[in-house]
Amino acid sequence: MLKETLPGPSEELPFFYGQPPRPDALADHFSHFVIAVADLDRSEAWYRDVIGLDPVGRNLTAEKRPHALLRANTGQMLILVQHENVELARQSSHGVHHGFVLTQNQFRRAMARLAELGYSTSAQREEFIARGQYSVDIYDPDGNHYQIETTDDKQAHELLLPGTGVVDCGPAGEYAVGEVKLFREGNFYLVRMEEGFLALSRWCTHMNGLLTYQRAHWRFWCPMHEATYNRRGEPTCSTNRHPDLKPLRLNPVEIGPDGHVRVDTGVVNERQSYEVCQAAPAPMSEAAAGAVR
Numbered sequence: 001m002l003k004e005t006l007p008g009p010s011e012e013l014p015f016f017y018g019q020p021p022r023p024d025a026l027a028d029h030f031s032h033f034v035i036a037v038a039d040l041d042r043s044e045a046w047y048r049d050v051i052g053l054d055p056v057g058r059n060l061t062a063e064k065r066p067h068a069l070l071r072a073n074t075g076q077m078l079i080l081v082q083h084e085n086v087e088l089a090r091q092s093s094h095g096v097h098h099g100f101v102l103t104q105n106q107f108r109r110a111m112a113r114l115a116e117l118g119y120s121t122s123a124q125r126e127e128f129i130a131r132g133q134y135s136v137d138i139y140d141p142d143g144n145h146y147q148i149e150t151t152d153d154k155q156a157h158e159l160l161l162p163g164t165g166v167v168d169c170g171p172a173g174e175y176a177v178g179e180v181k182l183f184r185e186g187n188f189y190l191v192r193m194e195e196g197f198l199a200l201s202r203w204c205t206h207m208n209g210l211l212t213y214q215r216a217h218w219r220f221w222c223p224m225h226e227a228t229y230n231r232r233g234e235p236t237c238s239t240n241r242h243p244d245l246k247p248l249r250l251n252p253v254e255i256g257p258d259g260h261v262r263v264d265t266g267v268v269n270e271r272q273s274y275e276v277c278q279a280a281p282a283p284m285s286e287a288a289a290g291a292v293r
Helices: 022-029 038-050 106-117 151-158 286-292
Strands: 033-035 054-058 068-070 077-082 099-101 133-139 145-151 168-172 182-185 188-192 196-201 212-214 219-221 254-255 259-262
Touching: 022 068, 022 106, 033 038, 038 068, 038 077, 106 145, 168 182, 188 259, 196 254
Parallel strands: 033 077, 099 145
Antiparallel strands: 054 068, 068 077, 133 145, 168 259, 182 188, 188 196, 212 219, 254 259
């Protein structure tokens, strides 16, 4: 199992999108936002019972239409404004939505409450969510899109073993210098460098997102928070966005007497930098061996 159903219990504010938790900065993000609704009573009840906001009162602002004020526990306001018709911008699109960031325990309680109310709590883009990150999608009665999110720092940085044992990657001679091959079950990339073979763990060292290889750029890229690495697994992204980012972890590589490359997925080694000795030397070709003799 690559990802737990729920994060671990914690009341700590999450470290989200590379930004440290700052309780005093929460109010800096926004003071309020306004949502168009068709039925004020229905929507006020939904935001109170499902999202957990506290009703403040009706028609308390300068808004001319009937409206309801609700407050989050961090002090920000949500204003529901009643309209005859609600027209959603880019309906069913991920491009227009709001997100609530919770502590791990708040997230656990929210999931329990949603389950009791019969709501589905699946993430629509599960494959793009890092392992230590949790996010579910939910829609209000008018179709307004929300995400409920948190992170589990322990899960986001722990070592992950795929449990596939030793993987036979085939003859070393079949790999050209510069070639990168994904072994999906073992969650590693085998890279043939001039100096030999590297087996790079597919898990990003930032928050355990699954990397993809961008051949056109000769780099590995994490779609979760956009960390990048070269073919040696060294970070190449901005140090402002990802300070102290470590190189990709390594699985041990051996070249057997039969010339096959074998990778031990039961061992994961962390490192501080790339060194030539980390690469398993490729066996000498028959032609080269004959020339030496």
